[in-house]
Ligand code: F6P
C-alpha cells in the first residue's frame with residue numbers, strides 16, 4: 001500500500017524533522033556515549049574483554065554521530081544475527097541505499113538510527129543486552145514518585161466501586177472513571193525522555209499532575225476527542241480482549257497498567273495484551289526488561305525511599321493484582337519485531353500477517369504515543385482535516401480490521417482529524433503547536449468487522 005502524500009523529511013528546514021536531526025539526535029547519541037563510559041568506568045580492571053568492547057562501542061557510536069552530523073550516505077545495518085536483519089536489509093536496499101541522513105524519510109531514518117544503535121551492542125559479547133537508556137528511564141520513574149502514589153491510591157479506591165454496571169447510575173460511574181483513566185494514560189505520554197532531555201523534579205510534578213481538576217483543564221488541549229465514542233464501544237463489549245501497543249516505560253507504562261487493572265476489575269476486559277519492544281527504542285519505549293523491572297520496583301522496599309508504609313501498601317496491592325492477572329493469563333505481555341521495524345502500520349497486514357490476524361481477534365487495539373501515531377498515518381503531510389479513518393488507510397479499509405483507539409500527545413508535525421479552523425487558530429500564535437507536546441488527540445475507528 002502506497003501512502004498518498006509526501007512524507008515528512010528533514011530536508012524541510014521548517015520542520016520538526018529538521019530540528020530533530022540537527023539538534024535532538026546528537027544529544028541522544030552523546031548521552032549513550034556518556035552512559036557506556038560510566039558503565040565501563042565501574043567495571044573491574046580484570047574484565048579486560050568487556051572493557052575493550054566498551055571502548056569499541058564508544059568509538060562506533062562516535063562514528064555514527066559523525067556520519068549523521070556530516071549528512072553522510074546511509075549505510076546498511078551490519079548483520080548482527082538478529083531475526084529482523086533481513087527485513088532491514090531489504091527495505092534499505094530497495095528504498096534507501098542512495099539516501100543520506102537528511103534526504104531519506106524522517107520515519108525511516110529515525111527507526112534506522114535506533115536499529116543501528118542496537119546493532120552496535122548486539123554484535124558484542126558482553127554488552128549485547130545492555131540498555132543505554134535504562135538509567136534515564138529509572139531516574140525518571142523515581143522522579144515520578146508523587147504521581148505514582150497518587151494514582152495507586154486512586155485506583156485502590158476505584159477498585160471497590162461495583163463491577164459491571166447493572167443500571168444507568170452505575171453506567172455513569174463507569175463512564176467517568178473510563179474518561180479519567182484514559183486521559184491519564186494519554187497525558188502519561190507527555191513525560192518523554194527523548195524530547196525533554198533535562199527535566200527537573202518540579203517539571204515532573206507539573207507534567208504528571210493528573211488529578212481530576214487538572215484533567216479538566218487539559219481537556220481543552222485535546223484537539224480531536226473521540227473518548228465518548230470509545231466509551232460507548234467499550235461499555236457495550238464486556239469481557240473483551242483489549243490490546244495496548246505500548247509506548248514509553250516508567251510512568252506512562254505504569255498508568256497503562258492502572259487502566260488495564262480497572263478494565264479487568266470492572267469486567268470490561270477479560271484479557272489485556274500488552275505489546276512491548278524487543279530492544280531499546282526511541283529512548284523511552286517499554287522493553288520486556290522494563291516490564292519486569294517495573295514489577296520489581298512496585299514491590300521494592302527501597303526504590304521510593306520516602307514512601308510511607310501506607311503508600312507502599314497501595315503500590316503492593318496494585319502490583320499483587322497485576323501479578324495475579326499475569327499468572328491467570330489475563331494480562332499478557334508480548335513483543336513482535338514488527339513494532340521495531342521500519343514499516344508504517346499501513347503495511348501491518350502484509351508484513352506481519354500473523355500479528356495482524358491476532359490483532360483482528362481483539363475487540364480494541366489501543367495505540368499509545370507519538371511514534372505509533374506517526375506510523376498509523378504513515379508520517380505524511382496530511383491536511384489536518386483529513387479524516388482519521390482515511391489516514392490510517394488499510395487499517396480501516398481491509399475487511400476484518402480491528403477497532404482502533406489512538407492516544408497521542410503531539411510531538412511531531414503531523415496530525416489528522418481536526419475540524420476546519422483549528423490549524424489556522426493555533427498556527428497564528430504557536431508555531432510549534434504540532435510538536436510541543438502541549439496538545440493531544442484521542443481518535444477512534446470502529447474498524448471493518
Ligand atoms: O523524534 C520523533 C518522535 O516521534 C517525536 O516526535 C517524539 O518526541 C518521540 O519521537 C517519541 O515519542 P513517543 O514516545 O510518544 O512515541
Ligand code: MG
Pocket residue numbers: 247248281282284285369371
Ligand atoms: Mg516512545
